[in-house]
Amino acid sequence: MWLILKNTAKTAGGVFLMVALFVTGIFILSGISLTKTTIIIGGMMIFTLPVVTIIIREQYEEKNKGYDFLASLPLTRLEITGARFVLILAVDVLFAACLIGFFSLVGGDPGRLSLSRAFLLCCGLGGLIMAGLVLLGIFGLGYTRFLIIFLTFFVFLGFVPMLLLKVFDIGPKEIAAFVIDKMTGFQAIPAAAVVLLVYAGLFRLTACLKME
Amino acid sequence: MWTLVKKFSFMFIFYLAAFAVLLLYFIHDVRINDPNPNDMGFVYVLSPYVIWLVIASIWGHEQVENKNRGYHLLAELPVRNISIILAKFFWVFFTTVIITAGLMGVYAFSPLKHAFLGYAREYTLFFGGLTLLFGGGSYLLIFRFGYSLFQKIALVFLVLVLAGPILLHLSVWKNLSSEELIFRLTRLPTTGIVFLCFAVFLILIPCALRLKESHKELSKG
Amino acid sequence: METQPVLSLQHLEKKYREFRLNIESLCLERGSILGLIGPNGAGKTTTVKILMNMIRRSGGEVRVLGLNPRKDEKEIKQRVGYVGEEPAFYGDKTVDWTGKYVSGFFRKWDTNRFQELLDRFAISRSKKIQELSKGMKVKLALALALSHDAEFYILDEPTAGLDPIIRREVLELLLAESREHERSVLISSHITDDISRLADRIAFLVEGRVVLSRLKDDINADWKKIHYKRGALDKDTTASLFSRKEHAFSLSGITNKFQELKQKFEKPVLDGDVKVENVDLDDILIALVEGEKSCG
Numbered sequence: 038m039w040l041i042l043k044n045t046a047k048t049a050g051g052v053f054l055m056v057a058l059f060v061t062g063i064f065i066l067s068g069i070s071l072t073k074t075t076i077i078i079g080g081m082m083i084f085t086l087p088v089v090t091i092i093i094r095e096q097y098e099e100k101n102k103g104y105d106f107l108a109s110l111p112l113t114r115l116e117i118t119g120a121r122f123v124l125i126l127a128v129d130v131l132f133a134a135c136l137i138g139f140f141s142l143v144g145g146d147p148g149r150l151s152l153s154r155a156f157l158l159c160c161g162l163g164g165l166i167m168a169g170l171v172l173l174g175i176f177g178l179g180y181t182r183f184l185i186i187f188l189t190f191f192v193f194l195g196f197v198p199m200l201l202l203k204v205f206d207i208g209p210k211e212i213a214a215f216v217i218d219k220m221t222g223f224q225a226i227p228a229a230a231v232v233l234l235v236y237a238g239l240f241r242l243t244a245c246l247k248m249e
Numbered sequence: 250m251w252t253l254v255k256k257f258s259f260m261f262i263f264y265l266a267a268f269a270v271l272l273l274y275f276i277h278d279v280r281i282n283d284p285n286p287n288d289m290g291f292v293y294v295l296s297p298y299v300i301w302l303v304i305a306s307i308w309g310h311e312q313v314e315n316k317n318r319g320y321h322l323l324a325e326l327p328v329r330n331i332s333i334i335l336a337k338f339f340w341v342f343f344t345t346v347i348i349t350a351g352l353m354g355v356y357a358f359s360p361l362k363h364a365f366l367g368y369a370r371e372y373t374l375f376f377g378g379l380t381l382l383f384g385g386g387s388y389l390l391i392f393r394f395g396y397s398l399f400q401k402i403a404l405v406f407l408v409l410v411l412a413g414p415i416l417l418h419l420s421v422w423k424n425l426s427s428e429e430l431i432f433r434l435t436r437l438p439t440t441g442i443v444f445l446c447f448a449v450f451l452i453l454i455p456c457a458l459r460l461k462e463s464h465k466e467l468s469k470g
Numbered sequence: 471m472e473t474q475p476v477l478s479l480q481h482l483e484k485k486y487r488e489f490r491l492n493i494e495s496l497c498l499e500r501g502s503i504l505g506l507i508g509p510n511g512a513g514k515t516t517t518v519k520i521l522m523n524m525i526r527r528s529g530g531e532v533r534v535l536g537l538n539p540r541k542d543e544k545e546i547k548q549r550v551g552y553v554g555e556e557p558a559f560y561g562d563k564t565v566d567w568t569g570k571y572v573s574g575f576f577r578k579w580d581t582n583r584f585q586e587l588l589d590r591f592a593i594s595r596s597k598k599i600q601e602l603s604k605g606m607k608v609k610l611a612l613a614l615a616l617s618h619d620a621e622f623y624i625l626d627e628p629t630a631g632l633d634p635i636i637r638r639e640v641l642e643l644l645l646a647e648s649r650e651h652e653r654s655v656l657i658s659s660h661i662t663d664d665i666s667r668l669a670d671r672i673a674f675l676v677e678g679r680v681v682l683s684r685l686k687d688d689i690n691a692d693w694k695k696i697h698y699k700r701g702a703l704d705k706d707t708t709a710s711l712f713s714r715k716e717h718a719f720s721l722s723g724i725t726n727k728f729q730e731l732k733q734k735f736e737k738p739v740l741d742g743d744v745k746v747e748n749v750d751l752d753d754i755l756i757a758l759v760e761g762e763k764s765c766g
Binding site: 044100101102103106108110111112113116 | 522524543544545547548552554556558559560561562571572574575576
């Protein structure tokens, strides 16, 4: 499993670096301070980094029939899927830790800092679940079918905020107030434990999926 | 060429159908649920979406081609490269036109006041023109550097589509309403821009042909 | 001395929507070479993939080196040298990188052997995989399979993309592995010439079923092509022949019971009314496929 991890680490490292540069750029543009922009973009990047890493890697595997190659080696399906899940977990945790560390270094209003920490953690955990679902989709449906569904999802995703605004009659201010309210009382350890449990469940489910 | 147009139709029709469902919802919503003649919020969000929709259709279509080694098969058939390119560009153009026209239709049916309709139309046409550029550019990218790189760039584009507006709203457009943003954009010579985009789109066709012929091994997936 | 067969299949079943693989029984002894012959779509690759646990079986019992592929997948892959129908590698990596990467997964990796095989197959170490031809990729897959001291080789159409010179070389290499190191080989192919040259035992797979599985020598002894004049053979014998054909001055057919009917043929052969010929595996395969079709 470690050999697969080592082999895929390059892809993850590349995406990590790109996203880190993007976030750093936003930080510099915001005058290296904790603003709404930096916090939201940081959170968004933590959320999307695992999924972007997976899609780039899986596209590479698909192009090279990488799973056929790995299946011919003395590896079990559990190890192959395990390597993916471990890599994504590592990327997510590392990026979240870096960003939280960076935010702490930048400092600022303690209230805002703790809120931003909770928000980043929340995005990291959300990204992990999303990544688990993406891996389940790819292993279960195959990359092409998954990609079509994924793109359809994103075609609709842009309309979700509009639907929220129209159906529930809530605006960006209400959403922000709701997020701030939830973040203030955010219990990091229980939330992380639950997410890790769900992530492990998704891993088990992916590893058990029918082959061929 | 028409056989190829038919062959390439699936993904584009699929996303057009998905979008049609959303448009039906919006027609219902803006006419019955919330008939506000001064609210251009839905125009502001819906119109730029044409870019992402066409990129998503190209992405899905090329993924299926790549998986089934479609370019390999086409290379073995008595089909000229220009027919392949024309068929692909046809779908970019057709999808863009249909979505743009569909959006303008929705706006025409909406309770928006007459003065706002012109702005909505111009705003939509502007993004339609940009879509032609992005669509044609995508094929140039695919034929020059292969599908893998296109996919990576499309992924970055997707992230920017999601992050971009938030970034702009939080930093540059802090206190601007969607109506004001539309008015600002339509102050540009939009008709000229749309014609220019269309002209560039047409120029991209021979460029794509040239690239496809000089980088055969890449386009074969 | 271990007497357990290296491969044993009992009532193996795999169901697809429009195809069903159903192998009643198939065995391979240590040090033997089993050739699996069948037309396209007969189930050869499915069978091979089930052995490697790349596909899950619907039912039946499978043992590879005495182990269950579902439970002992890793151990089986450690001890088996596998070459798939279309060898897959990372296209942007070099041959050298691939060798080093693969070596990390095997307990008994022999770098010298791998290098020696690369030289023998004239594969450049610095070449990227995407620059290799299909035949070169097959040769690389063979080099990898032969470099970790496997006890059993499972090869799915390994010679399909190779030129005749390399094909012969590969076959000789496999034959030497089997004879000198008592390695077992399962080779699936529709190039019957290769199987005929290599295998001790041959199994014919038609429409998902093993319709014939015997030692090559027994097949050669029992399966013969008979050319006969009209009326030279009795009705029962004529009816038992496969692939019957009418020619300008004679008739012909294939028998699978030559040893049993030998006495019947003696007199007409002497009279010149019947001529007996050896039959090649292609003819047997065609006869079996026709037989299956006529049985519905």
